[in-house]
């Protein structure tokens with residue numbers, strides 16, 4: 001075995017200057033800093049720690065090397081750990097309340113982004129999920145994943161899916177109680193993920209099936225090739241690439257080598273605008289190497305037979321990360337089986353699109369599928 005990353009994950013690309021928060025049209029929004037204390041079963045990093053790109057690139061090479069080379073896994077045996085963090089979140093609700101404004105979508109972004117993935121200031125009529133949700137009358141709670149944006153920073157050799165699932169669980173429970181909303185207790189809570197956020201949402205409902213009323217998993221599937229994805233980023237140590245912006249991240253945080261590594265994994269020719277790709281690259285957030293590796297199904301339980309709510313999986317036809325470039329025929333299973341208790345399971349292939357759904361030219365097409373699905377299920 002090697003530093004294997006096996007099956008896979010998702011992630012994505014962008015973020016903007018820290019204090020430019022877009023206020024979606026028709027919305028009233030409130031920012032929160034939420035203290036959480038979580039316990040999770042984590043895998044300690046036993047792989048190499050690098051100080052420069054020479055060391056990191058050797059890790060990348062070894063990760064993609066044939067198993068017969070016998071390289072060790074980078075994670076040791078799990079241990080239970082408890083820690084406290086601050087999570088930066090935003091809650092938006094329609095200015096004019098309506099039938100659906102008490103349905104709260106709890107949105108978790110993927111690797112490469114922060115919470116602005118859902119609330120992009122770039123041509124918001126075309127690329128802003130929150131604004132679209134507000135237009136359809138729904139409320140959205142979205143947050144910076146642990147380690148990025150304004151949430152607490154942690155080492156890139158420690159941050160991993162198990163911690164993020166515990167954080168998501170804590171946030172979901174608080175939102176359910178009406179904490180951190182301006183509308184009191186929601187009538188319905190819907191988990192919405194993109195990529196790493198979808199892995200986290202799936203892992204959460206596998207563990208705590210009663211926690212949400214519906215689950216929307218975007219940029220998600222289990223037919224990716226982790227080695228190709230890691231190589232596809234042409235990744236570099238983040239703090240060496242942008243010393244000013246990324247100095248708060250240790251060397252375990254990595255990022256796309258350039259805009260083409262970003263395009264390779266997140267966009268598809270013919271379904272993106274070059275200026276959007278450039279924006280995505282300019283505003284990207286680094287991700288933890290241990291987050292990426294912790295997505296391997298070797299480490300996660302995703303089977304969610306006791307989750308009863310409707311479940312939509314929506315991914316781009318040409319998603320490189322989770323379908324190795326082509327989703328038809330490989331998106332539906334094994335997820336349909338994992339969600340066999342779901343009242344309405346649907347897998348949907350968004351035509352022509354790559355992994356970064358919110359930055360595809362037809363992003364609003366994906367949004368319409370999501371909200372039509374909720375409507376159909378009376379949520």
Ligand SMILES: *[C@@H]1O[C@H](CO)[C@@H](O)[C@H](O)[C@H]1NC(C)=O
Pocket residue numbers: 017019020
């Ligand atoms: C962001 O905040 C800093 C410090 O408060 C300020 O100097 C800067 O002008 C702000 N940037 C924008 C784009 O508002």
Ligand SMILES: *[C@@H]1O[C@H](CO)[C@@H](O)[C@H](O)[C@H]1NC(C)=O
Pocket residue numbers: 041078079080
């Ligand atoms: C972590 O705690 C859980 C719950 O108490 C327990 O089931 C599990 O075995 C523990 N894991 C380890 C590695 O000690």
Ligand SMILES: *[C@@H]1O[C@H](CO)[C@@H](O)[C@H](O)[C@H]1NC(C)=O
Pocket residue numbers: 035084085086152
């Ligand atoms: C969270 O933020 C509060 C207020 O700024 C601060 O006192 C506390 O130390 C922070 N906690 C963590 C874990 O960073």
Ligand SMILES: *[C@@H]1O[C@H](CO)[C@@H](O)[C@H](O)[C@H]1NC(C)=O
Pocket residue numbers: 349350351352362364365366368369
């Ligand atoms: C945009 O997406 C919607 C929903 O998948 C689809 O029906 C429509 O055909 C797409 N439009 C284009 C131009 O691909």
